Amino acid sequence: MEQNFIISAAPHIKAKHTISTMMMDTIISLIPAGVGAVIFFGQRVVWIITVSIICAIASEYFVNMLRKQEPTFKDFSSVLTAVLLSYTLPSTTPLWIVCIGSFVSIVFGKMVYGGVGYNPFNPALVGRAFLQISFPKEIGYFVIDGISTATPLSITKFNLSGTVPDTISLLVGNYSSSLGETSVILLLVGYLYLVYKKHIYPLAPLSFIATVALITLFVKPENVLVYTFSGGLFLGAIFMATDPVTTPVTPKGKIIFGIGCGILTSLIRFWGSYPEGVCFSILLMNLVTPMIDNFTIVRKFGEIRISR
Numbered sequence: 001m002e003q004n005f006i007i008s009a010a011p012h013i014k015a016k017h018t019i020s021t022m023m024m025d026t027i028i029s030l031i032p033a034g035v036g037a038v039i040f041f042g043q044r045v046v047w048i049i050t051v052s053i054i055c056a057i058a059s060e061y062f063v064n065m066l067r068k069q070e071p072t073f074k075d076f077s078s079v080l081t082a083v084l085l086s087y088t089l090p091s092t093t094p095l096w097i098v099c100i101g102s103f104v105s106i107v108f109g110k111m112v113y114g115g116v117g118y119n120p121f122n123p124a125l126v127g128r129a130f131l132q133i134s135f136p137k138e139i140g141y142f143v144i145d146g147i148s149t150a151t152p153l154s155i156t157k158f159n160l161s162g163t164v165p166d167t168i169s170l171l172v173g174n175y176s177s178s179l180g181e182t183s184v185i186l187l188l189v190g191y192l193y194l195v196y197k198k199h200i201y202p203l204a205p206l207s208f209i210a211t212v213a214l215i216t217l218f219v220k221p222e223n224v225l226v227y228t229f230s231g232g233l234f235l236g237a238i239f240m241a242t243d244p245v246t247t248p249v250t251p252k253g254k255i256i257f258g259i260g261c262g263i264l265t266s267l268i269r270f271w272g273s274y275p276e277g278v279c280f281s282i283l284l285m286n287l288v289t290p291m292i293d294n295f296t297i298v299r300k301f302g303e304i305r306i307s308r
Helices: 019-041 044-067 077-087 095-107 123-134 152-158 167-172 184-196 203-219 221-229 233-239 251-271 278-287 289-296
Strands: none
Touching (some): 019 044, 019 077, 184 233, 233 251, 251 289
16 A cells, blocks of 8 residues: 655654743743742732733733734743743832833833744843833832841942841842842742753853852952842843843853853942843843854854855
């Protein structure tokens, strides 16, 4: 009996992971840090996260209607962007500012480029950078246990009055800072989950964190624990510097990207006007991602690069 073989267009090998499953796994990995934020900062955290998600979905659906296309928010990418954005904000952030940040993240950070997979910058960080520049006072007010206080990085950088948390508090996360970036332990739980699911390259975030720690060890060795375990370093390194769309595709490129982020973060922290530099460092490194890919992607045997 003659058997016919049908050859279809590539790809011929399909992975079990889809955009939806990758986004959902990342959201799941962020849950421990979210639970910790509710414990540390109170029930208002739930409102900030909820408003951010609703505004993100509504913003993406609004663009879909303008383009007369099918809704794209079902892939959970807008939900992930909203959660990441909310994690970078303090618990005192007005909800209308949360909504603006979510709108900017989705519309100007993703949809103007054509949607998920086409954006050159991390959408959540685009929204965070916009809020940082537009509303510095409103998102620079931090409260813990009902008491207004500066973050550990601000206290250390500007010699402000206040007590720098001890090592245990820095690891656990019970101190004044943004919602989802305080607890190193809970963020590491998410990191292990993503590594187990094979969604991120394990050394990528470690290269980022290690670079910041090493530079701090030379510049301000007495504050190495504060500069390593506080601020948005672990949140940014694990969940934003590993974004498959805006970061290099090769393992070597991912490590280079992490080192570059670590250097820029340290430059901003020690010699810039901001006490934190994770957001802007990742956005700047997003710009050089194509160049890193160009020099680290393994070329086929016999392939010749033509210079222009």
